[in-house]
Amino acid sequence: MSNLKITQIKSVISEKQNQRDTLRTLGLKKIGQSTVREDNRQIRGMIRTVAHLVAVEEVD
Numbered sequence: 001m002s003n004l005k006i007t008q009i010k011s012v013i014s015e016k017q018n019q020r021d022t023l024r025t026l027g028l029k030k031i032g033q034s035t036v037r038e039d040n041r042q043i044r045g046m047i048r049t050v051a052h053l054v055a056v057e058e059v060d
Contacts, residue, residue: 004043005057007034012053022049 008028012020026046027035036059037043047056 002039003036003059004039004047005034005036005059006047007055007057008032008053009055010053015053019050019053022046023053026050026054028054 006026006028008023008031011031012023023029026037026043039058047054
């Protein structure tokens with residue numbers, strides 16, 4: 001399966017608590033931090049929740 005590289009590009013200040021929790025669950029704490037996750041439905045749903053805060057790239 002392919003993987004997704006998720007990078008936080010915006011701050012969570014003034015965002016809803018569920019969006020903050022979602023970023024933590026994805027493993028992101030700071031702007032500019034990246035994590036690589038397996039591409040599946042659960043991760044895609046989390047990305048959709050915080051799409052305005054992250055950048056996503058597909059990696060092999």
